[in-house]
Amino acid sequence: MYSRSFEYVAPASLEEAFSALGDDSKVLAGGMSLIPLMKMRLFSPGTVVDIGRISGLDTVEDAGDHISIGALVRHATTATNDLIATHAAALGMAASLVGDVQVRNQGTTCGSLAHADVAADQPAAAIACRATMVAQSASGTREIGAESFFVDALTSALRSDEILVALKVPKAGPGEGSAYDKLGRRGGHSDYAVAGAAAWVKRSNGTVEDARIALTGVGTRAMLAEGAGQAIIGTDGSDAAINAAAERALEGVTVLEDLWGSVEYKGHLAKVFVARALKAALANAG
């Protein structure tokens, strides 16, 4: 549990951080994932760029038509922030189920997203909540939709010279609601997801007008469950409609076995949690 030797840089501004970033560097925010990987020597960047001293990155802001969650916003903040509860409830719920108290106080939402663990909670919530990732580098800023941000296990669409400076989530209008639910590895909600699902819905006059559902834990990345999302649109959101939508949770999804479940079991859980997340999202939507 002793890392290889590396350079450590603690820039005071984003500009300084960009100039320190290169092919063999890694951004350090809360360090809850990066430090263990480095100590196990599974990952050995030449330079660690610690963005922890850059001011202005630790706020959740109301930006008119969306809210913006900065790179240094901790899970504990995401889990308890009023703006997030109002506009991205699924993300707040997902953040509240990450790790334990110490991890939630130290780790960051953007860090977890950039790390792209296959069983992390917040990526699915970000996809369902139609979030956009703000990736910034010395050469400019690009915005990446959450559904295309998660590429593979521990691989995101971020380039090595970029920092995920913020996460943008559209503000929720009337009739909109979202939720996240999972089975944790140690049972209940505890620990990484064996399987989990996030759902966002928009309801109008008793009909589900729009919906987005995403899964975590079942494959190599968090991903949209397009079939389930399509299936609930146009329905009345009844239990029967929810269950029918849940049955389509695995359309286009490749379920992988791991220590925590067989393909059959995880596929089954995906359906269970799509149903539970949908039900809770519909309840949130009022």
Add this chain to the structure above:
Amino acid sequence: MATTSVMGGSVRRREDPALIQGRGIYVDDLQPVGLLHIAFNRSPVARAKIKSLDTSAAKKLPGVIAVYTHDDVAHLGPLVAQVPIGKLRPLLAAGEVNHVGEAVAMVVAENRFQAQDAVDAIDVDYDILPAVIDLKKAASNEVKVHDELESNIIHTWTYHGYWAALGLEDLGPKVQAAKDRDDAVVVSLEMTNQRLIPVAIEPRSVMAEYNPGYSTFTVHSSTQVPHALSGAIATTFGMQANHVRVIAPEVGGGFGSKLNVYNDEILAAFAAKDLGRTVRWTETRREAAGSTIHGRGWIGTATLVGTKDGEFLGYELDAIADMGAYTQNFTVAIPLLGLWIASGQYKMPVSWKVDCVVTNTMTTDAYRGAGRPEAIYYLERVIDAFAHEIGMDPFEVRKKNFWQPDEFPAVMGCGFALDSGNYPAAVDKLIEVSDYQGLRQMQEKARAEGRLIGIGVGSYVEVCGFGPAVLAEIGFSWTSYGLPASFNGSGLVRVNPDATATVIIGTGPTGQSHETAWAQIVGDGLGIPMEDINVYHGDTRDHPMGIGTFGSRSIAVDGTATYQATQMVKEKAAAIAAHLLEASADDVVLADGAAHVAGSPEKSVSWKAIAKAAYQAHTLPEGVTSGLEAQSTFSPGNATWPFGTHLAVVEVDPDTGDVELLQYHAVDDCGNQVSPMIVNGQIQGGITQGIGQALFEDAIYDQEGNMLTSSLLDYILPTATDVPSYDLHHTVTPSDVNPLGVKGIGEAGTIGTAHTIVNAVVDALTPMGVKHVDMPLRPKRVWEAMQKARA
């Protein structure tokens, strides 16, 4: 006098101010000048010949002082084991490796990072051989782990034949006759008691120093057995015992994993001597799964024979226990601890056979409970299945077959006698405190609503307080380490000139609160306030010979020795007080911090005056030597046999198989309690580890022998947020094995829990037809069992 020094009082732990403020000193906290650091190159494969081993690149790296391989240490022989059945562990791999994590080379460097860099630069070429992992395959000898052993089965324990000298009757025919009865109900379950990784909060750590001028070793180690380590080093290096000083400072948890002498401890001593420098190795969490012993790892079939009225006619176990690749301290002897309690709290003939097999995995040895949780699990699970089969309440069937209170001491078929017990009383208390009838009504109502609520009960009896001198004949001693044969207890009590007291004991805590409990014993005996008593432990140079902390033995054996020493000091103090009071010693009463003449409380002398007089030879009466201290040893005539019955309430999610533990009630009886709060703390920790085995923990090797759960990401431990508050109660049935009437409580919680939880989950699933689910009861396993039953 402070009232807190009364024995049997719940007092605050004296250890806590240092420990919870981070002021306790552990081996890795020590910072001697010029310290060097050790790291090990470990095998990434389970079984292979080493074709080549090249350390030249590693030796050239910055900060690297030395790299050692087998050839450098071959002259020291293999690691000494107390019960040397099987193949002993080479200090460093001798041309072959036999489990993932086996130490191949040892690096010594200026700092830990450089040491790890050098480890990575060592080039080992392995010729991989098929690994033996599956226990049934191992027992079949299809592939032998070690060419030089006749069989992978290195020992077989049978109920009647485990100790020929006892001349025990083979009860197998009786069990068979019971099976053949027309009215017999025979229930069998094939079950796994899975391998576990003991996880102490403090990983193991050893620091060694050699002084060539004095020819002495000073070794600090995170160990439960400092005297055994001292003996092992002296034996290995051919030194006289008093030239090896081992110190166990604060030890952050052990659970049996530090009840072992390890190759890294011997190797650290070797490097210290070879280099003339102080060296330290501290285990990393990642390597612990391959460097520290594992526990459990049994498969087997338990069979209970009884009548439909619930009378037990016989019990049979046929099991295979995984020893791992190499034998260490007790390895093969661990199942024997289970054998002694194979019949649990019940009066019935037992036929028991456990084959001990070697596999290409880490060594197994004592882990909290050590053989006893396995034995009780098999028994209590099949009893529960039997109760379901005949449709009888699980408490009722147990009560029908208990040894009755007037039958103690109860001689079991294994030759040992249960010292004392009142098993029905504990069950009655549990039924009352858990509101058992109310729970069953709640369950019925919940079932009607489609909820899967289960109520599980489980009893246990434990054997602990090791131990009786006679056990030395079958290996329970430290003779392999050159130490005296029997597992005595020892204690030294000294009243200092200022009337404070110093207590030095032969066992030390790894969390058991010796410093509090022993101050209670001595404070109670002498009438000296607890805060004036210091308790020391864990230094072999000048502390009384101690066997170590394991087998829930400290209080029953070393506690008793300390009690005896306290009485001796008290007698001497009375003689000195009598002299000062000009009275007869027989008339002197020591109470409330002073001595007075019986009937004349106004005529008294304080402890301060007595202590002062004790150290001034010229003021002492003739025939009384100066000083005020005594040392005693205690050799118990029997082990002690705690017992209890637990009850768990669970709810299973029918969609996911997720098990929620709703309630946990326990009634435990460990005889008299020196410190009830500490007793409850031990039970809480024990129950939590039992829950860990039942629901979470699983040390998994794949069939190639890769360790899949070497990090705490994959090896799931229960945490405070995963378990409910426990409802703890007691009955008190004193032991007559020692004058304190105590038994021991370190392992009881663990022994009583795993089967209780599984019984509850199976009870929840009984309406669906599920008869058994193997531990750990992870959601996927429970769901799969439900799916199978639904199909």
